[in-house]
Amino acid sequence: MAIATYCLVAVDCPDPAALAEFYAGVLGGEVRRDSDDWYDLYAPGGHRIAFQRAPGHRPPRWPSEDGSQQLHLDLKVPDIDAAQEQVLALGATPLDLDDKDGSRGFRVYADPAGHPFCLVTG
Structure with a gap:
């Protein structure tokens, strides 16, 4: 039995909105803003990539x-x-x-x- 279920990959970056839009352009899908510091890309096929602001990245x-x-x-x-x-x-x-x-x-x-x-x- 699995211990966990895959949820997402979170990627540190200086500008989460811009990086989420870049990957939406590459993969398709929908970008959703959680906050200025966190954006999610819901890609086709049910995959999710999150982009989080990392000061000093x-x-x-x-x-x-x-x-x-x-x-x-x-x-x-x-x-x-x-x-x-x-x-x-x-x-x-x-x-x-x-x-x-x-x-x-x-x-x-x-x-x-x-x-x-x-x-x-x-």
Whole structure:
């Protein structure tokens, strides 16, 4: 028997409203404001990501010499080239786009608050 039920992932950031809107642009869904410091994205499929204001937020470094990314999201896409154009237009920053002509199966970006995320194929 499970001890708990998954509820959400909370992401620290300097501007929760803006980051929630970025991910709504990527994933779809509805953004709901709880307070100026907390926004939720209710994504299709019942997934929920929360964005909380973190004063003094420092984004993780990628790649990091110590290997820590803090956390990252893998987002499955049917067409990585089209998805890349769209996330860059929404404000993502490319970190590692060398997918080895598709054999690696992912590309790495940073969201507007600096958190790494991957677009993944297959």
